[in-house]
Amino acid sequence: MVTQHDAKNRWPITISIMLATVMNSLDTTIANVALPHMQGSVSASPEQITWVLTSYIVAAAIMTPLSGWLADRIGRKRMFLISIGGFTAASMLCGVATSLPEIVLFRVLQGVFGAALIPLSQAVLLDINPPEKHGEAMAIWGAGAILGPVLGPALGGYFTEYFSWRWCFFINLPVGILAFLGVLFFISGDRLAKAKRFDFLGFGMLTLFIASFQMVLDRGPSQDWFQSREIWTETIMAAVGFWVFVIHTFTTDHPFFDKALMRDRNFVTANVFGFFIGILLFSTMALLPPMMQTLMGYPVLTSGLVSMPRGVGSFVAMFFVGRLIGRVDTRLILMTGLTISCFALWQMMNFDLSMGVWPFISSGIIQGLGVGLLFVPLSTLAFATVPPHLRPEGSSVYTLVRNLGASVGISIMNALLVANSQTMHAALTAKVITSDPVVRATLPLMFDPATAAGITSLNGEISRQASMVAYIDDFRLMFIVTVACMPMLLLMRRPRRAGGELLHAAID
Numbered sequence: 276m277v278t279q280h281d282a283k284n285r286w287p288i289t290i291s292i293m294l295a296t297v298m299n300s301l302d303t304t305i306a307n308v309a310l311p312h313m314q315g316s317v318s319a320s321p322e323q324i325t326w327v328l329t330s331y332i333v334a335a336a337i338m339t340p341l342s343g344w345l346a347d348r349i350g351r352k353r354m355f356l357i358s359i360g361g362f363t364a365a366s367m368l369c370g371v372a373t374s375l376p377e378i379v380l381f382r383v384l385q386g387v388f389g390a391a392l393i394p395l396s397q398a399v400l401l402d403i404n405p406p407e408k409h410g411e412a413m414a415i416w417g418a419g420a421i422l423g424p425v426l427g428p429a430l431g432g433y434f435t436e437y438f439s440w441r442w443c444f445f446i447n448l449p450v451g452i453l454a455f456l457g458v459l460f461f462i463s464g465d466r467l468a469k470a471k472r473f474d475f476l477g478f479g480m481l482t483l484f485i486a487s488f489q490m491v492l493d494r495g496p497s498q499d500w501f502q503s504r505e506i507w508t509e510t511i512m513a514a515v516g517f518w519v520f521v522i523h524t525f526t527t528d529h530p531f532f533d534k535a536l537m538r539d540r541n542f543v544t545a546n547v548f549g550f551f552i553g554i555l556l557f558s559t560m561a562l563l564p565p566m567m568q569t570l571m572g573y574p575v576l577t578s579g580l581v582s583m584p585r586g587v588g589s590f591v592a593m594f595f596v597g598r599l600i601g602r603v604d605t606r607l608i609l610m611t612g613l614t615i616s617c618f619a620l621w622q623m624m625n626f627d628l629s630m631g632v633w634p635f636i637s638s639g640i641i642q643g644l645g646v647g648l649l650f651v652p653l654s655t656l657a658f659a660t661v662p663p664h665l666r667p668e669g670s671s672v673y674t675l676v677r678n679l680g681a682s683v684g685i686s687i688m689n690a691l692l693v694a695n696s697q698t699m700h701a702a703l704t705a706k707v708i709t710s711d712p713v714v715r716a717t718l719p720l721m722f723d724p725a726t727a728a729g730i731t732s733l734n735g736e737i738s739r740q741a742s743m744v745a746y747i748d749d750f751r752l753m754f755i756v757t758v759a760c761m762p763m764l765l766l767m768r769r770p771r772r773a774g775g776e777l778l779h780a781a782i783d
Contacts (some may be wrong), residue, residue, distance in 0.1 A: 612648030
């Protein structure tokens, strides 16, 4: 409900909300380019350091459905203040962390507190603006949401290069404090809404499934997968959590999400589609910065700047896609986005160790354009046939599934990267027979197998080549996944209408 106080302070409230939105969106990308530096600082392996990304995504995904219920119980303003304050404090703790368990724990706290920031910021912006200005309000919100992916890599690279990776988290402190004070002083207190009954058993079982499944993916490479009792235990817990959640959902009167959502073909198909889009986008963002720094020898700032055009491509695509929805079949826009993404991944499949920065930049811009053509149209189709009273609940489920795809994609692609690097290293080593006179004669002097330094250099180059092949294999798999998503468009029905109301309900 909009009060006269809120209407008078519309711009201060908007600025405060946008600070919170930018802070949240910035954190999805700013840490990516700093991962190799974090890895050395906390003595983590390549597969372990990705927990810094996946822990945040999983925590935010799990807490998103609960955040709406909590906002009804304690009030939206109070929930907003708790979320901003908790996120800012968790950011400070991430910056002072001295070990991998500490930083993963604090990233989980970031996800827990940050889950409510996006849906709350949208809700408040729509409330303080009259209906005729909702399009303008969402345009402002979208600009803030996309600012993170655009600026995140460059800021992360700058802070890591000239200060420390810890400043990727410390930067949230001044922004969070300003956002907290703005919400505290300018948003009026709201009356408590009657919170509907929340399915805590379903929520608990879903949380058990997601957390256990993610642990299997994250811990599997280092524990030799199912040779480990730990992995078997976590797999059984994930299976039990999933089984109980499914049975409970179909038998209880008040399930975690309404069973009617499962009967909506567009919604179910869009969720499956969104799961794989999460894999496509976030896996690439997690793979490329370490590749540039470890294989190509780029400084962290350079890798950040080279990653930045991907966000610019998304920004340009989202600028045009809003004007296309309603005029062009949404499924055609999605097909165009998938085709452009396939072309970008084909470019990445042709990366090599001798190339310059341009292939990174061009493929990044093209993939950004493709992904930018996917998110809003996919949300529009997902909610095109969902009744209005189910949209808030559907939005929580849709966000959860998409974020789960991101965390699963990062874990799987990194596990495959490590395994394929080892396999290719063994295969390449077997072909370099140093006792063969022909091989010895063709090897450069720096790789002379007769010296310890030469052997070390030769092994390093073989490892570098093996890792490059493993990265190419990951990009090839993402290309196949993208092509496999295309037939799903045939299962979707064209929206009968595509208005601002639908877009606002689905944009998250």
